[in-house]
Amino acid sequence: MSWDQIAQIINFTLRNATPVILAALGGLLTEHAGIMNIGMEGMMLSGCFFAVAFSYICASSGAGVIAAILVGIILGLFFALFVVKLKADEFIIGMTLNTFAGGLTAFLLRSVFGKTGSWASTDIIQLPKFDIPLLSSIPYLGKVFENISVFVAVSWILIVIVWIFLYKTPYGFWMRASGEHPEALETAGISPIKMKFIASVACGILCGIAGAHLSLGYVNNFAEGMSASRGFIAFACVVFGMSNPPKVYVAALMFGFLQAISLNLQEYIASDLTAAIPYLVTIIMLIYVTVSAANRKKRREKQSLKEQSGASEAPVSA
Amino acid sequence: MKTLQNNKKYIISLIISIAIALLIGAILMAVSGFSPIEGYGAMIDGAIGSPRLLGNTIEKSMELCLLGLATAIGAKGGLFNVGGEGQLFVGALFSTMIGLWLSDLPTFLVIIIAVIVSIVTGGIYALIPALLKTKLNVDEVITTIMLNTVAIKVCTYFVNGPWNSPLKSISQGTDYIDKSIVFSKIIQGSNLSTSFFIGTVVTVFMWFLMKKTTVGLEINVTGENKRFSFFSGLKANKLMVTSMIISGAICGLVGMMLIYGYQGHMTQSASNEYYFDGMLVAMIMNYNPIGIIIMSFFFGFMATGATMMDMQVGISVQLYDVIFSIIIFLMAAQTGIMVWLENRKTQKKAKQLAEEKAKGLVEETAGKEAE
Numbered sequence A: 001m002s003w004d005q006i007a008q009i010i011n012f013t014l015r016n017a018t019p020v021i022l023a024a025l026g027g028l029l030t031e032h033a034g035i036m037n038i039g040m041e042g043m044m045l046s047g048c049f050f051a052v053a054f055s056y057i058c059a060s061s062g063a064g065v066i067a068a069i070l071v072g073i074i075l076g077l078f079f080a081l082f083v084v085k086l087k088a089d090e091f092i093i094g095m096t097l098n099t100f101a102g103g104l105t106a107f108l109l110r111s112v113f114g115k116t117g118s119w120a121s122t123d124i125i126q127l128p129k130f131d132i133p134l135l136s137s138i139p140y141l142g143k144v145f146e147n148i149s150v151f152v153a154v155s156w157i158l159i160v161i162v163w164i165f166l167y168k169t170p171y172g173f174w175m176r177a178s179g180e181h182p183e184a185l186e187t188a189g190i191s192p193i194k195m196k197f198i199a200s201v202a203c204g205i206l207c208g209i210a211g212a213h214l215s216l217g218y219v220n221n222f223a224e225g226m227s228a229s230r231g232f233i234a235f236a237c238v239v240f241g242m243s244n245p246p247k248v249y250v251a252a253l254m255f256g257f258l259q260a261i262s263l264n265l266q267e268y269i270a271s272d273l274t275a276a277i278p279y280l281v282t283i284i285m286l287i288y289v290t291v292s293a294a295n296r297k298k299r300r301e302k303q304s305l306k307e308q309s310g311a312s313e314a315p316v317s318a
Numbered sequence B: 001m002k003t004l005q006n007n008k009k010y011i012i013s014l015i016i017s018i019a020i021a022l023l024i025g026a027i028l029m030a031v032s033g034f035s036p037i038e039g040y041g042a043m044i045d046g047a048i049g050s051p052r053l054l055g056n057t058i059e060k061s062m063e064l065c066l067l068g069l070a071t072a073i074g075a076k077g078g079l080f081n082v083g084g085e086g087q088l089f090v091g092a093l094f095s096t097m098i099g100l101w102l103s104d105l106p107t108f109l110v111i112i113i114a115v116i117v118s119i120v121t122g123g124i125y126a127l128i129p130a131l132l133k134t135k136l137n138v139d140e141v142i143t144t145i146m147l148n149t150v151a152i153k154v155c156t157y158f159v160n161g162p163w164n165s166p167l168k169s170i171s172q173g174t175d176y177i178d179k180s181i182v183f184s185k186i187i188q189g190s191n192l193s194t195s196f197f198i199g200t201v202v203t204v205f206m207w208f209l210m211k212k213t214t215v216g217l218e219i220n221v222t223g224e225n226k227r228f229s230f231f232s233g234l235k236a237n238k239l240m241v242t243s244m245i246i247s248g249a250i251c252g253l254v255g256m257m258l259i260y261g262y263q264g265h266m267t268q269s270a271s272n273e274y275y276f277d278g279m280l281v282a283m284i285m286n287y288n289p290i291g292i293i294i295m296s297f298f299f300g301f302m303a304t305g306a307t308m309m310d311m312q313v314g315i316s317v318q319l320y321d322v323i324f325s326i327i328i329f330l331m332a333a334q335t336g337i338m339v340w341l342e343n344r345k346t347q348k349k350a351k352q353l354a355e356e357k358a359k360g361l362v363e364e365t366a367g368k369e370a371e
Helices: A003-032 A040-057 A061-085 A090-113 A141-145 A150-168 A170-180 A182-187 A192-216 A230-240 A245-267 A271-317 B002-031 B036-048 B051-076 B084-101 B107-136 B140-160 B195-212 B214-224 B226-231 B236-263 B274-284 B289-312 B319-332 B334-370
Strands: A118-120 A221-223
Touching: A003 A040, A003 A141, A003 A150, A003 A170, A003 A192, A003 A230, A003 A245, A040 A061, A040 A090, A040 A192, A040 A221, A040 A230, A061 A090, A061 A192, A061 B334, A090 B274, A090 B319, A150 A170, A150 A192, A150 A245, A170 A182, A170 A192, A182 A192, A192 A230, A230 A245, A230 A271, A230 B140, A245 A271, A271 B107, A271 B140, B002 B036, B002 B319, B002 B334, B036 B051, B036 B289, B051 B084, B051 B195, B051 B214, B051 B236, B051 B274, B051 B289, B084 B107, B084 B140, B084 B236, B084 B274, B107 B140, B107 B236, B195 B214, B195 B236, B195 B289, B214 B226, B214 B236, B226 B236, B236 B274, B274 B289, B274 B319, B289 B319, B319 B334
Parallel strands: none
Antiparallel strands: A118 A221
16 A cells, blocks of 8 residues: 555545545534434435525525525524423434435426426536645645545634633633523523524534535535435444544544545445445444443442442441 | 223324325326326226235335334334345345355254344444444444445445355346245245245244333333433433334345245345335334335235336326325324314404404494384
């Protein structure tokens, strides 16, 4: 394997991880706010479609991104309205949102643009790409940082921002409290419902951006169901990363890496089988994370039990 | 008495939800330049316009009903089986291969073996997430969703790889199973075959299991409150696994019925997210078996009608998904919406009362001043 190939795999890893981490950042916000958002898949798919549609109509990729963000806001508000305000079952609303998005995008694709299944056109403007200065001039691995789509870099900044927001600002503290102790937050005079709404809308925006990256980042097309379970994988990444942005990014990178090498493995194994690998590994990772978390908890309990018994013994011996 | 009233309320809100959803569907049709009357006309015509179409509608309804019941039994046991699509694919693939491999055996025997194999493979594929949940506490929603994609990809590999038909006339998928083991048609030219009787038996059995047997009650109790069931001496984990296996078995069976009923051979598009439609029907009806049976006819009607509407008028078939999901949004939030409406009513009443009182006071003081 040559340096070029390795650099290319890393490059692919970064680009495949981007939609997942963007959606997962949204997912971890709602997770902290105490909402299980299984509807990210649909939000992402809507982002894909509206980004492509408005990039085509306005002949500008920026307009596409703005449209995707606006749709994300609407869907986020919609989700919060049903789940938080009307107290509907979050699982049902999330799954239905996915069906709704799949139906609506296919319907609009057909009735507005007259296309069935998929749509590619040179009039759909791609997002700009650039080489990262300095890093791209490194020998051997410089290729990694060449031809990077905007949102790959944006996702790195967003990870830091979300982390600072969650752990270093009062708003983040309130958001976490709205999930863990809504009553306490209410007593402190801040509405947990409002925080949940904010989290849901932020999630919608991030999923919209993820969709825009997916359909405009490196390609310029839309296909029915093109999000291909990435919303669910993002949800799994939130679980792996225990809702901590950098850790979640590691999980997303792993997914991106698996996708990148499954592309390279196609020479040896049928592409349908390699395409199943990322999903299979997601399951295995989920098992590992769940089991190790349970073990850690057990160990901690045992230790605290030991400490307690030690403490009660101490006065006797004295 | 109270449940009757609750049921009545539920049915009324269901009818209102359907009406709103159909109205939104009509608006969407009108916006995209079609006449809603023509659209819905084509939908009704496409569902019951001819014996052939009626047959398709009934077949589709049966599918939705079985898959809905599969979701319901899992959910009643406390596990969301989102992986029915994968279980369906696995069942369909293996039952097809049984049909191809054992083509020398007597017809009756082949069908029996195919049914058993589809049930077993579907059940085993559902057993994986169920065991992961009960033994290791791994969230079943994510694992079942992931297993869907895995099953579909692997099945695609097999039908286009090692088990692909050598015949040039078949571009994708396996060989066709022998005509003698295909279920015979009840209505010629339609998708409705004698597999309908299997479907009916399974439906009745499921209703009986969920409503009339101890196991059904125990599953129900486990799903509603695991702790309670534990302290009542029930083996909660075992019941959860059982309900999941039943769910997967039905999905596998539906896969077999699709192939032996009308498709004839296994392809990568044997099912087009059929399970999710069935799941949504179950969700609308709150996992109530009778409700699922009745509603699946409505949605089977809509689904078949929408396909024909697409062909005849040119309105995209996916409009059905949109209408379908709006109904579920409204039904899932119906309690919330009702409470909100009631609150508004009381608020209005209170406001009116306060205003009247204030008016009275003003008049009183005005009268006093005049004196």
